[in-house]
Amino acid sequence: xxxxxxxxxxxxxxxxxxxxxxxxxxxxxxxxxxxxxxxxxxxxxxxxxxxxxxxxxxxxxxxxxxxxxxxxxxxxxxxxxxxxxxxxxxxxxxxxxxxxxxxxxxxxxxxxxxxxxxxxxxxxxxxxxxxxxxxxxxxxxxxxxxxxxxxxxxxxxxxxxxxxxxxxxxxxxxxxxxxxxxxxxxxxxxxxxxxxxxxxxxxxxxxxxxxxxxxxxxxxxxxxxxxxxxxxxxxxxxxxxxxxxxxxxxxxxxxxxxxxxxxxxxxxxxxxxxxxxxxxxxxxxxxxxxxxxxxxxxxxxxxxxxxxxxxxxxxxxxxxxxxxxxxxxxxxxxxxxxxxxxxxxxxxxxxxxxxxxxxxxxxxxxxxxxxxxxxxxxxxxxxxxxxxxxxxxxxxxxxxxxxxxxxxxxxxxxxxxxxxxxxxxxxxxxxxxxxxxxxxxxxxxxxxxx
Amino acid sequence: xxxxxxxxxxxxxxxxxxxxxxxxxxxxxxxxxxxxxxxxxxxxxxxxxxxxxxxxxxxxxxxxxxxxxxxxxxxxxxxxxxxxxxxxxxxxxxxxxxxxxxxxxxxxxxxxxxxxxxxxxxxxxxxxxxxxxxxxxxxxxxxxxxxxxxxxxxxxxxxxxxxxxxxxxxxxxxxxxxxxxxxxxxxxxxxxxxxxxxxxxxxxxxxxxxxxxxxxxxxxxxxxxxxxxxxxxxxxxxxxxxxxxxxxxxxxxxxxxxxxxxxxxxxxxxxxxxxxxxxxxxxxxxxxxxxxxxxxxxxxxxxxxxxxxxxxxxxxxxxxxxxxxxxxxxxxxxxxxxxxxxxxxxxxxxxxxxxxxxxxxxxxxxxxxxxxxxxxxxxxxxxxxxxxxxxxxxxxxxxxxxxxxxxxxxxxxxxxxxxxxxxxxxxxxxxxxxxxxxxxxxxxxxxxxxxxxxxxxxxxxxxxxxxxxxxxxxxxxxxxxxxxxxx
Numbered sequence: 001x002x003x004x005x006x007x008x009x010x011x012x013x014x015x016x017x018x019x020x021x022x023x024x025x026x027x028x029x030x031x032x033x034x035x036x037x038x039x040x041x042x043x044x045x046x047x048x049x050x051x052x053x054x055x056x057x058x059x060x061x062x063x064x065x066x067x068x069x070x071x072x073x074x075x076x077x078x079x080x081x082x083x084x085x086x087x088x089x090x091x092x093x094x095x096x097x098x099x100x101x102x103x104x105x106x107x108x109x110x111x112x113x114x115x116x117x118x119x120x121x122x123x124x125x126x127x128x129x130x131x132x133x134x135x136x137x138x139x140x141x142x143x144x145x146x147x148x149x150x151x152x153x154x155x156x157x158x159x160x161x162x163x164x165x166x167x168x169x170x171x172x173x174x175x176x177x178x179x180x181x182x183x184x185x186x187x188x189x190x191x192x193x194x195x196x197x198x199x200x201x202x203x204x205x206x207x208x209x210x211x212x213x214x215x216x217x218x219x220x221x222x223x224x225x226x227x228x229x230x231x232x233x234x235x236x237x238x239x240x241x242x243x244x245x246x247x248x249x250x251x252x253x254x255x256x257x258x259x260x261x262x263x264x265x266x267x268x269x270x271x272x273x274x275x276x277x278x279x280x281x282x283x284x285x286x287x288x289x290x291x292x293x294x295x296x297x298x299x300x301x302x303x304x305x306x307x308x309x310x311x312x313x314x315x316x317x318x319x320x321x322x323x324x325x326x327x328x329x330x331x332x333x334x335x336x337x338x339x340x341x342x343x344x345x346x347x348x349x350x351x352x353x354x355x356x357x358x359x360x361x362x363x364x365x366x367x368x369x370x371x372x373x374x375x376x377x378x379x380x381x382x383x384x385x386x387x388x389x390x391x392x393x394x395x396x397x398x399x400x401x402x403x404x405x406x407x408x409x410x411x412x413x414x415x416x417x418x419x420x421x422x423x424x425x426x427x428x429x430x431x432x433x434x435x436x437x438x439x440x441x442x443x444x445x446x447x448x449x450x
Numbered sequence: 451x452x453x454x455x456x457x458x459x460x461x462x463x464x465x466x467x468x469x470x471x472x473x474x475x476x477x478x479x480x481x482x483x484x485x486x487x488x489x490x491x492x493x494x495x496x497x498x499x500x501x502x503x504x505x506x507x508x509x510x511x512x513x514x515x516x517x518x519x520x521x522x523x524x525x526x527x528x529x530x531x532x533x534x535x536x537x538x539x540x541x542x543x544x545x546x547x548x549x550x551x552x553x554x555x556x557x558x559x560x561x562x563x564x565x566x567x568x569x570x571x572x573x574x575x576x577x578x579x580x581x582x583x584x585x586x587x588x589x590x591x592x593x594x595x596x597x598x599x600x601x602x603x604x605x606x607x608x609x610x611x612x613x614x615x616x617x618x619x620x621x622x623x624x625x626x627x628x629x630x631x632x633x634x635x636x637x638x639x640x641x642x643x644x645x646x647x648x649x650x651x652x653x654x655x656x657x658x659x660x661x662x663x664x665x666x667x668x669x670x671x672x673x674x675x676x677x678x679x680x681x682x683x684x685x686x687x688x689x690x691x692x693x694x695x696x697x698x699x700x701x702x703x704x705x706x707x708x709x710x711x712x713x714x715x716x717x718x719x720x721x722x723x724x725x726x727x728x729x730x731x732x733x734x735x736x737x738x739x740x741x742x743x744x745x746x747x748x749x750x751x752x753x754x755x756x757x758x759x760x761x762x763x764x765x766x767x768x769x770x771x772x773x774x775x776x777x778x779x780x781x782x783x784x785x786x787x788x789x790x791x792x793x794x795x796x797x798x799x800x801x802x803x804x805x806x807x808x809x810x811x812x813x814x815x816x817x818x819x820x821x822x823x824x825x826x827x828x829x830x831x832x833x834x835x836x837x838x839x840x841x842x843x844x845x846x847x848x849x850x851x852x853x854x855x856x857x858x859x860x861x862x863x864x865x866x867x868x869x870x871x872x873x874x875x876x877x878x879x880x881x882x883x884x885x886x887x888x889x890x891x892x893x894x895x896x897x898x899x900x901x902x903x904x905x906x907x908x909x910x911x912x913x914x915x916x917x918x919x920x921x922x923x924x925x926x927x928x929x930x931x932x933x934x935x936x937x
Contacts, residue, residue, distance in 0.1 A: 001797060001798070003793075003794060003798045003801060005533075005534050005536060005726075005793075005794075005798075005802075005880075005881050006798070006801055006802070006805055006880055006881065007881065007882070007883040007884075008805050008808075008880075008883075008884065012883075012884040013808065015884070016808055016809075016812045016884060017808065019812055019815060019816065020808070020811045020812055020815050020828075021815065022811075022828075025804050025807070025808050027828070028807050028808060028811055028828050028830075029703075029706050029807070030828075031674075031675040031677050031827065031828060032675055032677075032703070032706060032707050033677060033679070033680060035680060036679070036680070036707050036708075036711045036712050037706065037707060038705060038706055038707060038708065038711075041705065041796045041797065041800070042576050042577060042704075042705055042796035042799065042800070043576050043796070044573055044576055044577070044791065044795050044796040044799070045569075045573070045792060045795060046795050047792070047793060047794055047795030047797060047798050048792055048793065048795075050538055050793070053538065053789065053792055053793060054538060054541070054542070056792075057542050057545070057566075057789065057792075058545060058547075059562075060547075060562040060565060060566055061542075061545040061546070061547025061548045061562055062547050062562065063547070063561050063562030063565070064547040064548065064551045064559065064560045064561070064562040064563050065551070065555065065559035065560070066546045066547050066549075066550040066551050067546075067550040067551065067552060068546045068550050069546075072552060074552050074554055074555065076554055077776065078552055078553055078554070078777075080550075080552070082472075084469070084470065084471070086469065086503060086506055086507060086510075088544070089507070090507070090510040090511075090514075092540070093510070093511070093514040094519050094520075094521035094522075094535070095514040095515065095517040095518065095519045095521070095522055096514055096517060096519065096730070096731055097519065097535070097540075097728045097729075097730050097731070098519030098520040098521045098522075098535050098728050098729070099517055099518060099519040099520075099729060099730075099731040099732075100525070100527055100530050100532060100729045100731070100732065100860075101729070101731070101732035101733075102731065102732065103527075103863075103865070104518075104851070104855065104860065104861060105917070105920050106852070106855055106912050106915035106916070106917055106918070106919070106920070107517070107518040107855055107860065107915055108516075108517055108518065108731075109456070109513075109516040109517070109916055109917060110512075110513035110514050110515065110516035110517030111513075111517045111731040111732075113456070113458065113513055113516070114510070114513050116458075116931075116932070116933070117458060117459050117460070117933070119931055119932050120460065120932040120933040121496070121498055123931075123932045124496035124497050124498060125496050129931075129932065130931055130932075131931070131932065133732070134733070136588035136589065136592060136733075136734070136775060136780075137588065137775060137776055138776070139773075139775060139776035140588065140592070140774075140775055140776075147632070165776070167773060167776040167777065168776060170772055170773035171772075171773050171774065171775060171776060173772055173773075174599065174750075174771055174772040174773055174774055175632075177599070177634075177771075177772075178595070178599055178602075178632055178633045178634045179632070179634060180634060220486075220490060223490075224489060247492070247496070248492070248495075248496065249491065249492060250490060250491070250492055251489065251490050251491065251492050251493070252492065252496075271549040271550055271782075272549075272550060272551060272552045272553070273543075273548065273549045273550075273551070273781055273782040274548070274551045274552070274553050274560065274563050274777070274778060274781040274782075275552075275553030275776065275777025275778050275779075275781060276553075276588070276734075276775070276776075276777055276778065276779055276780040276781050276782070276783075277588070277733075277734030277736075277780040277781075277782060277783055279734075289929065289931070295732065296929075296931055297931070298925040298926070298929050298930055298931050299925070299930040299931075300920050300921045300922065300924045300925035300930075301920070301921055301924065302917040302918040302919060302920050302921070303918040303919055303921075304918055306455060306917050306918070307455040307456070308917040308920045309920075310920050310922050310925050312922065312925040312926050312929060312931075313926055313929060314926075315926070317624075318591065318624040318625050318627075318628030318629075319623070319624035319625070319865060319866065320624065321624075321628070322624045322627040322628060322637075323627035323628060323630060323631045323636075323637040324631070325624070325627075325628040325631065325632075326631075326632075327628070327632065328591045328592075328594065328595055328625050328628035328629040328631070328632045329589075329591055329592075330589065330590065330591040330624075330625050331588075331589035331590060331591070331722065331729075331732060331733040331734070331735040332589075332732055332733045332734075333730075333733045333734045334730050334731040334732035334733045334734075335728075335730030335731055335732075335733065335734060336730075336733075336734055338731070342506070342510060344498050345459055345469070345498065345499045345501065345506055345509075346469045346470050346503070346506060347470045347498065348467075348468055348469065348470060348498050348499060348500045348501070349463075349495050349496065349497060349498045349499070349500050350468075350495060350500070351468060351470035351472065351498075352495070352496065352498060353492075353495060354470075354472055355470070355472055357475075357482075358472060358473070358475060360480070360482060361475060361477055361478075361479070361480050362477055364477075364480045365477035365478060365480075382485045382486050382490065396556075399556065403556070403559065408552065408555060408559075411554055430472060430473065433473075433476060434476040434477050437477070
C-alpha cells in the first residue's frame with residue numbers, strides 16, 4: 001500500500017542505503033536483540049483510505065449527542081460558550097499549530113508574542129502581575145499551586161474547601177501524595193466554605209488555603225473574610241481557582257489578597273471536547289515570580305534594539321534544573337492559550353462585562369422560573385451563572401426524561417456529594433435563549449409533576 | 451518599517467472598536483446590585499484589546515508569518531519528532547460529535563467517543579506490548595510522573611517503603627529527574643559508556659534495595675539502541691526495581707520492537723510526537739501510559755470498560771493512584787493520533803520507523819566527515835553530533851544553529867544531551883523527502899565551510915530573521931512578563 005505521508009521512492013531508498021553502506025534497511029535494526037525483534041506484523045486494524053476513514057469516524061462522532069444539537073444546562077467546570085469564528089481561523093494557521101516550543105526565538109516571534117499577550121490578559125483578569133504561558137488545565141494548575149505553597153512555606157499541610165471542583169480536589173490529592181503534603185478538606189455551609197471550620201484549622205502549620213471563586217456550586221465565596229482569616233499568619237498562602245470569565249464582572253481575586261490565582265480558560269474559545277484539551281492558567285505575585293511552574297515569555301531586545309520575546313527565567317524549569325526543579329511540566333497548552341487569547345481579544349474590554357451579564361441575567365431568569373415551579377433553590381447567596389436546585393426526584397431520572405426532549409440536564413451533585421441527594425447543578429450561559437430556558441423549565445415541570 | 455517594533459495587540463487597540471457579537475438580552479433585566487455588594491463588583495474593566503474583526507485577523511495573521519512550523523520547512527529537532535501533521539486529523543477533531551461533547555454527559559450519550567478511546571487503547575497496547583493503557587496524562591512529563599506514582603504505589607502495596615530512588619541515565623531529558631522529584635523520589639544518575647549506552651557496571655553499582663525504578667528511553671537520547679536492555683532488565687528486576695520507558699523515541703522502533711517485550715513495566719507515549727500531534731507551538735500534547743498486569747490496578751481512574759450495554763467508565767478502583775487530570779485526558783489530541791494510526795495501520799507504522807531510521811543514518815553518514823560523530827554505530831531515528839571541531843575555531847553550536855535560520859531550516863536540538871560537548875541532536879522524520887535531506891546536508895557542509903573561512907558570518911547569525919539574536923540575559927535580569935501601557 002502507498003502512504004501519502006511517506007515520500008521515499010524505491011530509488012531514493014536504494015540510493016540512501018548505498019550511501020549509508022548497508023544492503024537493506026533491516027541491517028539498521030540489527031542492534032535490536034533477536035529475542036525482542038518482532039517476527040510478526042503488529043495486529044492493528046488495516047490501514048484505511050482518507051475517504052473511508054472520514055466516513056467511519058464521522059459515523060462514530062454521530063453516535064455522540066453533541067451540544068450543537070442538544071440544549072445543554074450542564075456546566076460543572078466545563079462550559080458551552082459561544083466561540084467566535086476568528087478563533088478557529090487563527091489556530092488553524094499551520095505556522096502556529098505545526099510549530100514546536102519556541103526554543104529558537106528568532107523564528108518564533110509570532111507564537112512568543114501571542115503568549116506574551118495571553119499572559120497580559122490573564123494578569124488583567126486576575127489582578128496579579130505575573131501569569132505564565134499556560135498549564136495543562138485548571139485542575140493540575142491548582143495542584144501545582146498547592147505544591148508551590150508547600151515548597152515556598154516549607155509547610156506540609158494545606159486546607160482545601162469542599163466547594164472546590166471535586167475533580168480538582170482529586171488531582172490535588174494525587175499530587176500531594178507525591179510531595180507528602182497533607183490535604184485537609186473544609187466543609188461548606190449554605191453553599192460556601194464554612195468559615196468557622198476554616199478558622200479552627202488555620203495555624204502556623206498551614207501552607208495554603210484553596211478556595212474556588214465562583215465555587216463549584218456557582219456561589220460567590222466570602223473572599224474578604226476568608227483572606228482576613230488566612231492572613232492571621234503572614235506565611236499562609238491564599239490560593240484561588242477562578243473561572244476567568246466571571247472575573248469580567250467580579251472583583252479580581254488579587255484585590256482580596258490572593259497569592260496565586262489559577263483556573264481554566266476553556267470558557268474563552270475552547271470547545272468542551274469531552275474534557276480536553278482545555279487550558280490552565282497560573283497567575284501570582286512578583287514575590288513568587290521565580291517559583292512559577294511552566295514557561296514564561298518575557299520581553300527583551302535584539303542586537304539592534306528591536307523589541308522581541310523569549311522564553312525566560314528558565315532556571316526554574318526542568319530542562320535546566322532537572323531534579324531540583326519544583327515542577328516537571330514541559331509541554332503545556334500553547335495552542336489553546338492562543339485560542340483563548342484570540343477569544344479574549346475578540347470579546348474585548350467592554351464585551352467581557354456584557355458577556356458576563358448575559359450569563360448572569362439568563363441564569364437568574366432560569367432560577368426564577370424554576371422556583372416558580374415550586375422547586376427549592378439549595379443555596380441563597382450570590383452566584384455567577386450556575387445554581388443548585390433540589391428536586392423531589394432523582395437527578396438521573398429527571399435527566400433521562402429531559403434527554404428524550406432534546407435537553408442535556410444539569411450535573412448530578414449526589415454522585416460526589418452524597419448529602420446533596422436529588423440536587424442538580426444548573427448552568428446557564430449566554431448561548432441559551434429564553435425559549436430554550438422556557439422549554440427546559442416546562443419539561444422539568446412535566447417530569448416532576450408527572 | 452524594518453526597524454519599527456512590531457505592535458502588540460494592545461497597541462493596535464482603540465477605545466470603542468468591537469469584534470464581538472453577543473445576542474441581545476431576551477430575558478428581563480435584573481438589578482445585580484441587590485445581590486452583590488460593591489466590594490464584589492469589579493470597578494475597573496480588564497484592559498483587553500478593542501479591535502474590529504479585520505484588525506484582529508490582521509494582527510494574528512501577521513504573527514503567524516513570524517512563526518515557523520513543520521508546514522513552513524524542515525524541522526530536524528532531535529527528540530521532538532517533528533513529522534508532518536496530517537490535515538484529516540484536524541478535520542476529525544473538529545467534527546461537532548467529538549468537539550462539542552461534555553465530559554459529564556451520560557456515557558450512553560457518548561458511545562462514539564468511548565468506542566474510539568477503547569479502540570485507541572487496544573491499538574496502543576499492541577504497539578507497545580503492554581497489558582493496559584490509560585489515556586489520562588496530558589503530556590509526556592505528566593505521563594512520566596503518573597507512571598512513577600504508580601510504581602511507588604506498587605512498591606508500597608507490597609509493604610516496601612524503602613524504595614526512594616529513581617535511576618536516570620546522564621543523557622536523559624530534564625523531565626525525567628524532575629518527574630522523579632515531583633513524584634517524591636530522589637534521582638540517581640547512571641553513566642553512559644564509551645558507546646553511548648548505559649554503563650552496566652555503573653548500573654550495578656547504583657542499583658539496590660532502595661531502587662524504585664530505572665527510567666530509560668530506548669533508543670536512548672543519543673539515538674542509540676540500548677542493546678543490553680535485557681541484561682538491564684534483569685539487573686533492575688532482580689534488585690526489586692521496575693523499568694520505566696520514556697516513549698519520546700518510539701518513532702524509531704514501531705513494528706520492530708516493543709517496550710513490553712523488552713521488559714518495561716510502565717511506558718508513556720508522546721502522541722504529539724510519534725503519532726503526529728501536532729505540537730501546537732508547545733502543546734497541548736497527550737501522554738498515555740501503558741503498564742504490565744501487575745501494575746494495572748494502580749492505573750489512574752476512571753478506566754474505560756466494555757460490557758453488554760456498550761462502553762462506560764469504571765471508578766471503582768481501590769488501588770488506583772487517583773486522578774492525575776480532570777476528566778479523561780486530552781481527548782481531541784488522542785483522537786488525532788487515533789486517526790493517524792488508523793491511516794497507517796501496522797504496515798504503515800513499520801514503514802514510518804524504517805524511513806525515520808534510514809533518514810537519520812543517511813544524514814549522519816553524510817555529515818560525519820565534517821562534524822565530530824561521538825558514537826559511530828548505526829543510529830536509530832536521530833543522532834547526536836558534536837561541534838567540538840568548530841568550537842576550536844571559535845564558533846559554538848549555538849552559532850551554527852542560528853546560521854541555519856538564515857537558510858530557513860529549524861535547527862537541531864542543542865540544549866541537551868548534556869553528556870556530549872556542543873551537542874547537535876538531529877532528527878529527520880520519515881515524512882521528509884531525500885531532496886529535503888540533501889538540501890539540509892549541503893547547508894550543514896556549507897556552514898562548516900563558513901566556520902573555517904568566514905566565521906563572523908556564523909557567529910553573527912541570524913541575518914535574515916525578523917529579529918536578530920535576542921538579549922536573553924536582559925530578559926531574565928529585568929523580567930518584563932506582561933504589557934504595561936505607557937502614558
